Amino acid sequence: MSEKIKFTIDGKECFAEPGQNILDAATDNGVYIPALCHMRGIKPAGSCRLCNVKIAGRLMTACTTPVEHGMDIENDIPEIQGLRLAIIEMLFVEGNHFCPACEKSGNCELQALAYRYQMMVPRFPYEFPVKEIDASSPKLIIDRNRCILCKRCIRSFTDENGKNIFAFKKRGHKLQINIDAKLSANLSDEMAQKAMDICPVGAIIRKEKGFDQPIGTRKYDKVPIGSDIKSVI
């Protein structure tokens, strides 16, 4: 068995497996680092930038940086938390996130982060971009108003036969998630639910099942996002 790597986060002594990224290692040590694009077990993308931490004065994404011996990582400091709030605000203004009528409300990671970081009114002007909804699949709806382009669906979701049903289309600011309507038609209800659960926001929605989870039983109704990690300590 290889030797554990010793490092610190905000002065707390932590241990990691060799090759483990900072985000997963922090989670294992009961330290919460927020992220929207990262899911344990899939290749990190480093796209949302929320997991930025400071190492030797440099900002690094915790999901893509392997832990090294003796690393002193700054995570819960005003500078980093301020940057994270700014990123959350930017995500809100560049899409059309209308929580009041969104069925992912209460289960949405972006909304939960906004609450955790006590976002009030974004400092940036709303862009109100014109986005399309793709409702052509009989099982799922893609609502691009809410998509944050985290690529979780593309990186982690395949149908029962191992085929990708999500893909990127177009480039630059026109980049968007597309769904293969034909392939997705064969998804079981469980798989459709899995696709919805992978999405951190309400961009992938099961058809005809909206709002069947009562308020009060949703994931973030009672505790802030990241509470499960804190409780490890």
Add this chain to the structure above:
Amino acid sequence: MAKKITIEPVTRVEGHGKVTIHLDDEGNVVQSRLHIVEFRGFERFVQGRPYWEAPVLVQRLCGICPVSHHLAAAKALDVIVGAGTGDGLTPTGEKMRRLMHYGQIFQSHALHFFHLVSPDLLFGIDADPAIRNIIGVALKFKDLAVQGVMMRKFGQEIIEVTAGKKIHGTGAIPGGINKNLSIEERDIFLKGPDPMNIDKMISWSQDAVNFFKDYHKKHRELIDTFAAFPSSHLSLVRKDGAMDLYDGVIRAVDAEGKKILHDIDPQDYLKYIAEEVKNWSYMKFPYLIEYGKKDGWYRVGPLARLNTADFIPSPLAQKEFEQFKAYTNGKPNNMSMHMHWARLIETLHAAEMMKELLNDPDLQKDDLVTKGTKVKEGVGLLEAPRGTLFHHYRINDNDQITMANLIVSTTNNNEPMNVAVRCVADSMIAGQKEIIEGMMNAVEVAIRAYDPCLSCATHALGKMPLEVSLFDSNNNLIDKKRS
């Protein structure tokens, strides 16, 4: 000198309205109008959204009666998902929704009567505006104010346990409901410490009806003649003619009580009802097609419901209903201020219905949703606190809404409110040498009797202080007062 009087905005109503009254050189009213000056466009921006979002999205029209929109939309979608109408839902689905709805009627009627209307009755229409408000009521009539606040709270808490939140919940979903009522939740209302239990609410509702009846005895002329005018009345009734605020068939009677709309299926409403657009208001004018734009208008709301129903299916409210009907010898009641009497009888009915439902074991069952063969179009009607509410949706093959039509209670009462304003203008403002604040408030009192929910009608929220402007015949501003 000819004058134009503007009351803008109308206060102690929900939303923004403006009244203009034009006087000729002799001071006679030549024209009076209630203008609805806000525009929101829910019917347009709901297009393209998945149909199951409608009950949650469209309820944002209002913070006072969101449940009405939530349920009307859900009822329309029941039809779309093949659950049908009436008893198509599971007993738990339907009864949970009914409980939510009666909670809504109860809290909204309490707000309407105690918070918005009682200052006019307790202090007088022409009392100093500084005390003629809910704070004034709280200071001088503390028990009554507390009663109003607690009744509203009770209704809101019923909504919370059925919809998930006091305002803008998610309980009703197409084909049913997303939760049942636990024994613990139920017992809060059945066995709660005084005064927060259903028995106290029934007793307070009776007190409120008695308060109004006493007031009526002492102020008979005001209550019987203020803005009284003949009209038709329209509402849903149960198939057997009973009052039913959640579901039924559409019935209308004329001013003499003759049925002019014979218990039609709400799905067919477009065959009987149309809407006229006028260039001076964002609010449309609905009318019965058979009787035309000029004569086809009708009243909705508590007064209309007591005029169309044959009986009320709860004992205490039925007793009050009998007295109410006896006052007009069984004929329709056309007195605007009797709207408050009717409203308080309905409040009592809602409290009785809540008790009946809370004691119903169906609410603890788990069969929540019904679905059948999907169709592309559905209509949902219910009796919202202010009157009949219509929701109508069409969807495409991809489950997106392609059309939404909402006729809200206030819209149905558009012409009646204009007529009521004209009545007050003719009787209290015409020929007066000086226009005083009390006269202006009288106009607002007439509007408040019907409906303080102008926001729903064009679909905004907000309240602003009263501003009164006087114009001469050349439209020059000659005086301006702000409360």
